[in-house]
Amino acid sequence: MSITLLAPLGSVLALLFALYLARRVLKENEGTDQMKKIADAVRKGASAFLKRQYAGVGIFFAVMFVILLILALTGHLTIFVPFAFVTGGFFSGLSGFIGMKIATAANSRTANASRLSLNSGLKVAFSAGAVVGFVVVGLGLLDISFWYYFLKFWYRDLAATAQVQAITSAMLTFGMGASSMALFARVGGGIFTKAADVGADLVGKVEVGIPEDDPRNPAVIADNVGDNVGDVAGMGADLYESYVGSIISTGALAVAAGLGFSGVSIPMVLAAIGILASIIGSLFVSTKENASQKQLLTSLRRGVWVSAALIAVAAFPLIYFVLGKEHLGLYFAVLCGLIAGILIGFVTEYFTSADYKPTKRLSSTALTGSATVIIGGLSLGMLSTVLPVLIVGASVLISYFVSGGGAAFNMGLYGIGVSAVGMLSTLGITLATDAYGPVADNAGGIAEMAALGDDVRARTDALDSLGNTTAATGKGFAIGSAALTALALIASYIAEVKVIAPNFAFDMNITNPSVLVGLFVGGVLPFMFAALTMESVGRVAQSIVREVRRQFHEIKGLMTGEAEPDYAQCVDICTRSAQKEMMLPALLAVIAPIVVGIILGPNGVIGMLAGATVTGFIMAVMMANAGGAWDNAKKYIESGAHGGKGSDAHKASVVGDTVGDPFKDTSGPSINILIKLLSMVSIVFASVVIAFHIL
Structure with missing residues (x-):
């Protein structure tokens, strides 16, 4: 039996476990009629958004399918590329859709379980998050396995070397x-969620002075919907893409390194082992009543640590028996990835959690007003980039050299790819701890709107606060894995160009004008992308602010609780606006590498990818950590520090948080997808660039 069969078996195991967890969550009681009513409104809003989004994205995919089909029929691509493109998008969207469905089903159940105990609430929210995590890895590995075995059958008559080359080249696309x-x-999703959040906070908290998640706020349901479409559906699709990208790019690098099918099987089997390890790790997540934030965080981390330890043990015999003892250095590349992922999580937590000095210091700046909060948050975010860069840099260097890069360049590149797969091998449980956050956040909103009492709200607040930290560390993990995956993809692009045009003369010297201009263009793309997405959030948020003000002004009895706000109108504004605003930033990522390639050629494309990866990684870390710190500084003040809720310091921190919202939930996490999509588009259109480039 081929060891690669573990990949489809692992995918089936992940999906079956996700189904088991989903059924367990759905068996929980939804609570009172009021809780059911609120949860239903959130579900309908999230479903309406994704339905409209997928309809719009479907048009883009149809157009791209036709373009890729024409390129395939004219000999620039294999005929499988257009179809592989569609399946990749379909499974990515499906993972996000399933995640959204279970998250919106679990919010009221988490709130109701919190009426019993803190551990009960944690179990429901974490189980829902785990469904997202295991659906992502299950569908990702299923898609990879399908194409691997289909292409292996299709190219069965080719010699082994040509066969593995054809398979990996097609799978990359x-x-x-x-x-x-x-x-x-x-x-x-990011535009939707942050426009709703900013609009709800600025009018509700700052202008009117009502609490967060107050049912009188017209934007409160839109805010809860946004948590699901942005932080669950969006994050699920994001990490699905990182997961499959790291596996297929590492497989392609195995060919360049001369490792053949054995080298291709390593990332696939390592991912399968990661699924089993993540399932075992998830069984270790539990807590006790009245647990502190550190104890709650340790409860979630315990599962990740167990999973990482199991992978560390299993990876050694895998590499030893598949590749032989001469390639055991790759085992240390796996360890590098695992350790780098954990360290980036620790660094992110240090800079964003209110348990540590940076965020506590940031909260104290609110005593002197909004301006000092914003200055403090920006400086904190910038400072927080140093350690992640050093961690990723060390991981790259160590992985490269322990894998044999000093003697064989392509082996070192393969080691970097294996390191990325090692980091993402625990994705099943890592994503579970991240997707848990929006479920807990929604549960807190339902507890507030359904007036479940101070004891229940205290439990949901504890779970929500934990969710803020896990969401921040999850974004750090996603960004770090994106950097490693992007590096592996750049190497895959070089290998792909060599396959298409063996005689192409690479000149990657920084003094080459094409490379230098490419570096500058790539360096500025994340800034342009962030500007477009931030501006979009600002425009939609202005619409929500005006609508919330209108309702408070025109609906009599709204402030006294005698009349209900028009929640649906805010949801509709966010939905319509987000669909319109998302097109330009997304098209930028597709068009830029083609234009740069046609003008500057493959050397310019490599410069662009390098520039975008460097500035994109640093900028994404800065924005995500600054936003997380602003959010938790506000939460710290709300817990009673510096005058507590309603104080001037609190109002200043709310302003900082609203600035940080698009930082951490729209622009920052989207940049890590940008740097990978640039590489993917470059690989797919490599033959076109080689045929038609000007310089």
Whole structure:
């Protein structure tokens, strides 16, 4: 039996476990009629958004399918590329859709379980998050396995070397579909969620002075909907894309390294082992009543640590028996990825959690007003980039050299790819701890709107606060894995060009004008992308602010609780606006590498990818950490520090949080998809660039 059969078996195991967890969540009681009513409104809003989003994205995929089909029929691509592109996008979108469905079903159940105990609430929310995690890895590995075995059958008459080359070259291209869907999901969902959040906070908290998640706020349902479409559906599609991208790019690098089918099987089997390890790790997540934030965080981390330890043990015999003892250095590349992922999580937590000095210091700046909060948050975000860069840099260097890069360049590149797969091998449980956050956040909103009492709200607040930290560390993990995956994809692009045009003369010297201009263009793309997405959030938020003000002014009895707000209108504004606003940033990522390639050639494309990866990684970390710190500084003040809720310091921190919202939930996490999609598009259109480039 071929060891690669573990990949489809692992995917089936992940999906069956996700089904088991989903059924367990759905068996929980939804609570009172009022809780059911609120949860139903959130479900309908999230479903309406995704339905409209997928309809719009479907047009983009149809157009791209036709373009890719024409390129295939004219000999620039294999005939499988258009179809692989569609399946990659479909499974990426499906993983986000399933995640959204279970998250919106679990919010009221988490709130109701919190009426019993803190551990009960944690179990329901974490189980829902785990469904998202295991659906993502299950569908990702299923898609990879299908194409691997289908292409292996199709090219069965070729010699082994030519066969593995044809398989990996074709498989690289379906990552473009996954990346495209991920970007649309992240940008569209991010614009929706942060426009609703900013509008709700600025009018509700600052102008009117009502609490967060107050049912009198017309934007409160839109805010809860946004948590699901942005932080669950968007994050699911995002990490699906990182997961499959790292596996297929590493497989392609195995061919360049001369490892053949054995090298291709390593990332696939490692991912399968990661699924089993994540399932075992998830069984270790539990807590006790009245647990502190550190104890709650340790409960979730315990599962990740167990999973990482199991992978660390299993990876050694895998590499030893598949590749032989001469390639055991790859085992240390796996460890590098695992350790780098955990360290980036720790660094992110240090800079964003209110348990540590940076965020506490940031909260104290609110005593002197909004301006000092914003200055403090920006400086904190910038400072927080140093350690992640050093961690990723160390991981790249160590992985490269322990894998034999000093003697064989392509082996070192393969080691970097294996390191990325190692980091993402725990994705099943890592994503579970991240997707848990929006479920807990929604549960807190339902507890507030359904007036479940102070004891229940205290439990949901504890779970929500934990969710803020896990969401921040999850974004750090996603960004770090994106950097490693992007590096592997750049190497895959070089290998792909060599296959298409063996005689092409690479000149990657920084003094080459094409490379230098490409670096500058790539360096500025994340800034342009962030500007477009931030501006979009601002425009839609202005619409929500005006609508919320209108309702408070025109609906009599709204402030006294005698009349209900028109929640649906805010949801509709966010939905319509997000679909319109997401198109330009997403198209930028697809068009830029083609234009740069046609003008500057493959050397310019490599410069562009390098520039975008460097500035994109640093900028994404800065924005995500600054936003997370602003959010938790506000939460810290709301817990009673510096005058507590309603104080001037609190109002200043709310302003900082509203600035940080699009930082951490729209622009920052979308940039990590941008840098990977640029590489994917470059790989798919490599033959076109080689044929028609000017310089």
